[in-house]
Amino acid sequence: MKNSHVCPKCNSSDIKRVNGSTRGYGAGNNILVGLTIFTSVNVHRYVCLNCGYTEEWIDKEDIERVRNCKNPRG
Numbered sequence: 001m002k003n004s005h006v007c008p009k010c011n012s013s014d015i016k017r018v019n020g021s022t023r024g025y026g027a028g029n030n031i032l033v034g035l036t037i038f039t040s041v042n043v044h045r046y047v048c049l050n051c052g053y054t055e056e057w058i059d060k061e062d063i064e065r066v067r068n069c070k071n072p073r074g
Helices: 060-067
Strands: 015-018 030-032 040-048 054-058
Touching: 040 060, 054 060
Parallel strands: none
Antiparallel strands: 015 040, 030 040, 040 054
16 A cells, blocks of 8 residues: 555555654554664554555665664564
């Protein structure tokens, strides 16, 4: 859905991106790759507004941070 802008379940193009966030105490939609919230990687959701199917993605530049994390928390 992120790249095609089409839902793989119902073929709708009514897709919305919901940005990931990091808030106090680790709240939000994120992956902690270190000991504090300052090391978090936001996880963005793509939602089909027709059938409700969702996908989660992280930004390409954050993939290595997750790969190098010894003990991801989130």
